[in-house]
Amino acid sequence: MREIHCSEITENIREMCIEATHFLSPDMSCALKNAVNTEQSPLGRQVLQSLEENLEIAGKDMIPICQDTGMAVLFVEIGQDVHIAGGLLEDAINEGVRRGYVEGYLRKSVVKDPIHRENTKDNTPAIIHYSIVAGDKLRLTLAPKGFGSENMSRIVMLKPADGIEGVKRVILETVDAAGPNACPPMVIGVGIGGDFEKCAIMAKHALTRPAGEPSPIPYVSALEKEMLEKVNDLGIGPGGLGGTVTAFAVNIETYPTHIAGLPVAVNICCHVNRHCVREI
Numbered sequence: 001m002r003e004i005h006c007s008e009i010t011e012n013i014r015e016m017c018i019e020a021t022h023f024l025s026p027d028m029s030c031a032l033k034n035a036v037n038t039e040q041s042p043l044g045r046q047v048l049q050s051l052e053e054n055l056e057i058a059g060k061d062m063i064p065i066c067q068d069t070g071m072a073v074l075f076v077e078i079g080q081d082v083h084i085a086g087g088l089l090e091d092a093i094n095e096g097v098r099r100g101y102v103e104g105y106l107r108k109s110v111v112k113d114p115i116h117r118e119n120t121k122d123n124t125p126a127i128i129h130y131s132i133v134a135g136d137k138l139r140l141t142l143a144p145k146g147f148g149s150e151n152m153s154r155i156v157m158l159k160p161a162d163g164i165e166g167v168k169r170v171i172l173e174t175v176d177a178a179g180p181n182a183c184p185p186m187v188i189g190v191g192i193g194g195d196f197e198k199c200a201i202m203a204k205h206a207l208t209r210p211a212g213e214p215s216p217i218p219y220v221s222a223l224e225k226e227m228l229e230k231v232n233d234l235g236i237g238p239g240g241l242g243g244t245v246t247a248f249a250v251n252i253e254t255y256p257t258h259i260a261g262l263p264v265a266v267n268i269c270c271h272v273n274r275h276c277v278r279e280i
Contacts, residue, residue: 013096044243180240
């Protein structure tokens with residue numbers, strides 16, 4: 001049994017909040033550079049070059065890459081041979097988020113109640129998804145999610161008879177309806193299967209997979225490639241001003257489901273698609 005103290009978790013989360021909101025992850029940086037070279041619209045290229053300039057200024061002057069520093073979403077993989085010492089894991093995570101957003105001077109975007117709307121003033125609580133895995137390590141994946149793109153996301157409970165063509169239709173309709181509101185070029189996370197909430201969690205988790213890394217499942221990888229081509233054919237383009245790069249990637253996750261259902265979730269993320277990973 002390996003012991004990890006809460007203070008170590010808190011400090012890592014604090015640093016991750018600041019890192020993810022100020023610097024683009026390597027996969028997204030590469031995706032943006034590729035898009036500048038492949039975008040066929042002059043106006044689209046100009047938008048992408050402006051985004052690159054924004055990122056350079058953000059990193060140099062330590063200014064958040066977007067004014068919406070998001071709601072902190074964490075995927076926490078806990079090795080079954082790990083013991084958390086010094087307090088509760090969830091308290092340690094939320095304290096890390098609190099310190100990251102307060103000490104990093106990041107915008108606080110979380111309200112205590114969805115109706116009464118009083119700000120918590122420290123961006124807590126985080127949205128936390130836990131899973132127990134083999135080993136003696138703790139793997140933390142942080143994905144601060146802005147709501148410009150989150151609000152454009154969608155869950156559809158298809159019938160089994162809708163099949164893969166129904167899935168394709170849902171993806172394209174969701175992206176087309178999002179248009180410029182999701183700050184394209186987008187990364188599109190898709191969850192297929194499971195049940196109502198499982199497909200939504202998969203769609204969110206799919207956004208944390210490096211852009212350009214295909215699914216290991218052959219038919220899913222083929223679907224990702226086809227959907228990326230069709231999404232880019234929509235012509236929404238960078239900033240919604242037209243062009244050939246509407247999305248950087250379409251990442252899909254699947255899970256077994258019930259004989260009577262075919263749940264599909266599409267979780268759209270903007271061009272920064274913030275995420276970072278640490279292992280303790």
